[in-house]
Amino acid sequence: MTTTRLTEPFELGSLSLSNRVVMAPMTRSFSPTGVPGEDVAAYYRRRAEGGVGLIITEGTYTGHKASGDSTHVPHLAGDKALAGWKRVTDSVHEAGGKIASQLWHIGLRMPARLNRNPDVKLMGPSGLGGDGTMISEPMSDSDIADVIAYYGRAAGNAKAVGFDAVELHAGHGYLIDQFFWDVTNRREDGYGGDYLARTRFAAEVVAAVRGAVGPDFPISFRFSQWKIGNYAAKLAPTPAELGKLLEPLILAGVDIFHCSTRRYWEPEFEGSDLNLAGWTKKVTGKPTITVGSVGLSSEFTDRDSVANHTGIEKLEEMLARGDFDLVAVGRALLADPLWLKKTLAGDKENLVPFHVDLQQTLY
Numbered sequence: 001m002t003t004t005r006l007t008e009p010f011e012l013g014s015l016s017l018s019n020r021v022v023m024a025p026m027t028r029s030f031s032p033t034g035v036p037g038e039d040v041a042a043y044y045r046r047r048a049e050g051g052v053g054l055i056i057t058e059g060t061y062t063g064h065k066a067s068g069d070s071t072h073v074p075h076l077a078g079d080k081a082l083a084g085w086k087r088v089t090d091s092v093h094e095a096g097g098k099i100a101s102q103l104w105h106i107g108l109r110m111p112a113r114l115n116r117n118p119d120v121k122l123m124g125p126s127g128l129g130g131d132g133t134m135i136s137e138p139m140s141d142s143d144i145a146d147v148i149a150y151y152g153r154a155a156g157n158a159k160a161v162g163f164d165a166v167e168l169h170a171g172h173g174y175l176i177d178q179f180f181w182d183v184t185n186r187r188e189d190g191y192g193g194d195y196l197a198r199t200r201f202a203a204e205v206v207a208a209v210r211g212a213v214g215p216d217f218p219i220s221f222r223f224s225q226w227k228i229g230n231y232a233a234k235l236a237p238t239p240a241e242l243g244k245l246l247e248p249l250i251l252a253g254v255d256i257f258h259c260s261t262r263r264y265w266e267p268e269f270e271g272s273d274l275n276l277a278g279w280t281k282k283v284t285g286k287p288t289i290t291v292g293s294v295g296l297s298s299e300f301t302d303r304d305s306v307a308n309h310t311g312i313e314k315l316e317e318m319l320a321r322g323d324f325d326l327v328a329v330g331r332a333l334l335a336d337p338l339w340l341k342k343t344l345a346g347d348k349e350n351l352v353p354f355h356v357d358l359q360q361t362l363y
Helices: 038-049 079-094 141-160 175-180 197-213 239-252 276-284 313-320 331-335 339-344 356-360
Strands: 010-012 015-017 021-023 054-061 099-104 165-169 219-224 256-260 288-291 326-329
Touching: 038 054, 038 079, 054 165, 079 099, 079 141, 099 141, 141 165, 141 197, 165 197, 175 197, 175 219, 197 219, 197 239, 239 276, 256 276, 276 288, 331 339
Parallel strands: 021 054, 021 326, 054 099, 099 165, 165 219, 219 256, 256 288, 288 326
Antiparallel strands: 010 015
């Protein structure tokens, strides 16, 4: 197996990467009161030492009061949290790595967790959950403006503490995705309507982030067709509609799309073997990141079994033909910080297999 494409450098605006491998964002909830500690800095540093070209942090709350209700998910607001992130970026840079901050607002997507703050009242575009049932009041115009402003401030904070890029989490049924999806967005104002009208909120968030970070600072946009609990959902059922959906985001300032799928090798539309990242690159002309069970022998949603490592020959083939530009690796890197070095060396026997319990370790 050749891995020349994985080890090629990549440039995007002010960002220069030594290779094409990205650490995917993975929520771990190890930042009490929202402050990342020395253990978090060491966790990310180990992946940089393992040779990963770009690290994307776990989803990080913007600081808006409703961006999330976990007391252990990190924030990008407040002196203590920002000082903690400065330790993280310094540690990664000292190890020769690059790191992006993922900005996260969960909206009305409420994952089960132990460390929940009952005082946080979450919000969504129409107050509807993923099954279409009413959970809260719809967001007001002032709510929307406030959330957008917090995205901008968080992005500015990320740049100030040394991050090399920012990513907006706009998939999996979280807030930005809730505006995209007709099940959760039934608004009758300028933020609702057909699938193009429902892009307005996302485009305004991107524009606010672009205004905060300047023209050359890379902005990644992570989106998905599927939602947690609804893997058959489609924002865009055809390539043409996908292109129209993403165009306003490009005009607002997106540099690269992080295309979240459950299995990277699966075609997105009938009649072509291109996956979501492949089609996104084709219809937008923008670089893309693919993700979805890379290096695992069972898909990432299989939480009840150990996922042993498997080869990446198919991934290398798709990368070599130009389907996408970067490859995000999640649980394989969570289990083994040296996954990339071992994989490139053909040292499959010494790879550490992933198990769901590993997500709750400090390693």
